[in-house]
Amino acid sequence: MFARISSTAVRRTAATQTRGFRKGNPTKFTENKADTGFNAVLNADNSKHTSKVMHYTSYGLLALVPAAVVLSPSALNVPVDYLLAVLVPVHSHIGINNVVSDYVPKNFQTLARAGVLGASIVTFLGLVTLNVTGAGVTETVKSLWREPPSKEASH
Template sequence: MASIARSALLKQATTASRMSSFATKPVVNNALRAAAFHTTSRRDLLPPLPQRVDGTINDPAPVPPTSPSHGSYHWTMDRLVAASLIPLTITPFAAGSLNPTLDAVLCATILIHSHTGFQNIIVDYIPKKRTPRARKIFTWGLNAATVVVGLALYEFETTDVGLTEAVKRVWTA
């Protein structure tokens, strides 16, 4: 019986010595080690978007209907509008003529280019499935801004000096 008690006392003594050695050593976990190398605190800049799961994991991915107005045709139109801005911007200043029709075409092309560029940003960065209300708000805001800028450019072209003449005056000022 003494041998049974002796082994139990030995186990208690070794456990107590181990616990006292843990108490004297500071506990350093991986998060503290990693934090020593960072200069800022770890926090997310933007809160995550709302998470929603539709269906189950075994549902097939939906295939959107094909449309010739999206994809390559859309990209080609964007590139054509962007490429047409180069001669439309240089021609009024190089030729020296102030043609109101050319000025109107330049304003319309700038307006279309800006609208499609911002529309691409909205489509790429505001997902319709996750944030449908925000997408609709931004789309309507873009449409309203395009109409306001279009009306302002029309008013500037018809009642004032026009875009190319204004740029010439600012350039030579």
């Protein structure tokens, strides 16, 4: 509690003390993990960086979804559809990795995370393919709520 500095006793304050996990001692807290490369993508919920990415994708989706609905049948919607094709898989990948961390037993987490990564890649490729070859993400979702054209109206 007291330290000797030049023959005088000085009381350590909270500002001068260093907590154990800040010194580099490994703990179970996610703020101390430094995953890089493929491991960072596989364990997408275990760093401050991916937590920030999760929040930024939330803000992006909050702005893009209404914009996509408003701009839908125009050429202005094309960049919005491509941004949605990127943000939706990234946001869901990080979010589902949080679920894996919380509810999947440790023995199966790597396998579950690999499955989540595969599903995220397939989702991304599917949405980009939908934008390139189809009507786009927004028009496809809107078509789910439209009535199919009646056959008698076409005759």
